Amino acid sequence: MRGSVDLPLALDRAAPVPLAVQLTGQLREGVRTGMLRSGERLPSSRALARLLGVSRTVVTEAFQQLYAEGWLEGHHGSGTYVAHLSGSADRDGAPAARREPPAELDPWGDAERPPAGVIDLRPGRPWVLGYDEGAWRRAWRLAGLRAPAAYVDPYGHPRLRALLAGHLRRARAIPVGPENVMVTRGTGNGLDLVAAALLRPGDGAGVEEPGYRTARHVLAARGGRVTPCPVDEQGVVVDGLPEDLCVLYTTPAHQYPLGGRLPIARRERLLAWARRTGATVLEDDYDGEFRYDVAPLPALYGLDPERVVLLGTLSKSLAPDVGIGWLVAAPALLRKIAAIRRVLGDRTPGPVQEAVSILLERGDLDRHLRRMRLEYARRRAAIVDSLGSRARGDSAGLHVFLGLPAETVGPLVAEAAARGVLLDTTERHHHGPVAAHGLVIGYGSASLADVRKACEIIRDLLGETSG
Structure with a gap:
């Protein structure tokens, strides 16, 4: 920016989206596209507010959100700068070869x-x-016999959906059928698809505090107004949850990272809150297969399939490299997500689905x-x-x-x-x-x-x- 705003910023006072959210989105997009370049200095909040004709609070809120997401950084005594991100334009103004999120989104790369x-x-x-090499090779050998498909089912292979439904009934006692299951590329992909279907710019998106950082970034990237929700030794604290959240991301089986196990009474209160406010609970069951000394509590999805979306993955139980997960939701929401996948061209590779189907079908998994x-x-x-x-x-x-x-x-x-x-x-x-x-x-x-x-x-x- 070099002391002035180079990209056009237009705030619509008649729009239902708050001005601070509009400004946040436009600045974020400016960094993503390279119009705002890494290391460039932004005007002060006072100067930018004067230029846009808004209150300084609007600019301050936008800056704070972008600080939290990692798009901006502060240099003590010298102002606010665009963070050094690999996906923004270089200092000579040449656009980056590819757009990438902040490096911290892949902490274990x-x-x-x-x-x-x-x-x-x-x-x-x-x-x-720890995998069975024989079973692994057999699954891929048999998967290779399947001819490539000309049509990509956005829900996933019907056979794998049925097998995953059976797996969830056995392993997690979740009463679910294949009509409720969509095959994804993992939890992050599933969360992104749900956010695309449910969130509008500025909608409240609750996340556990502390909690899974990738969830925060995914929801923010989809325009959600990320709202930290405190946790204690048992999990997310239900009393005092904001009433204006559209979605709430939570890890009730084993809170990440503090390890709490949400008790049944608190689960019931959480679902009552969701019914009262109309919020959707996003339940991440990332390591639900592994329990020690205690029986698993019922999944939130099993207690209220209309208000809960269940996200699962094989990345912890088998390997992250497999790239298979699942999304369990009401059929109406799955139809909406399927339409989004068709538009985006988002798909889970067919051979991977076939190999996992074989592992499930033969009891190897x-x-x-x-x-x-x-x-x-x-x-x-x-x-x-x-x-x-x-x-x-x-x-x-x-x-x-x-x-x-x-x-x-x-x-x-x-x-x-x-x-x-x-x-x-x-x-x-x-x-x-x-x-x-x-x-x-x-x-x-x-x-x-x-x-x-x-x-x-x-x-x-x-x-x-x-x-």
Whole structure:
């Protein structure tokens, strides 16, 4: 911008969309298209408000939202700048080769694979070496016999939808038929499709605080007004939820990242809130297959199929590379999403669907899940035995939460890395001010021996910190 607004900004006071939301969307699009270039300085909120003829509050709200999403950054004492994003235009004005979201949207990408000998206890990845090689090769060999299809069904292959419905009935006791199931490329893809169908610019989109960062980015990219909703040791806090939300994203089976398990009474209150306000609850069942010592609580979708959309994936139970997930919703909403997929050309590759169908049909996936439950249970037990009651949220999933004083988190993570252990923290999972400080310890991708070794290092560091 070089001190003035280079792209046209036009705010419509007669439109139902708030002025701050209009401005947010136009500035965001300016960065995406390269009209606003990385590193360029924006006018002050006062100057921009004067130029647009709006109150300074309108500009301040837009700036705050774009700060939170990562599109803008502040340089102390010098103003507001467009963040350095790989998808914006370069400094000479040449448009970028491709538009990409902020790099933080892919926190566990290939670029961050740990060096050899380093134990990775960051959450989000499963043990991909535990699959049955024979079953895997057989599934792909048989899938290769299927002729390519000329027609792409936006709902997914009918056979796979029926098999996934059966899997959900067995594994999660969800009374669902194939008419309620759509095959997606994973949770992020499913969430994006639902947001495209339900959200209008400026609609309230509730997310857990702290919570899954990708969900925040997806909902914001679809025009949602992201609203952080506090969680406690049991999950999302229902009392006090805003009344103006269009959707609420939540992880009730195993809250990410604090690990809470939403009790049945609170689930009922959450659904009552959704019915009263007309909001849609987006239930992410990302690791619902893995439970330890406790029986699974009924899924929110099973309690109210009209007000809940269930999102699931094989990325945790099999491997992220498979790229298969599912979306369970009322048929009317699925029809709307199917129409959107046709327009966007969004599809789940047919050969992948065929291979997963074979794994389900032959019982190979069920056998794999049983083996992995035992494998993960051993690693979870090693963490609990080593860290004791410090570890919370261990009843399910592939990670635990370890609460710590705020001032000790950074030094402990740095020293653990120096000793060959990579850890994640709750700090980066917050949308606003950090309310819960501590470690998020994932035990999916490390071997049992490495988990035990890493726990000894963490326990020593905790003792040094307390000392």
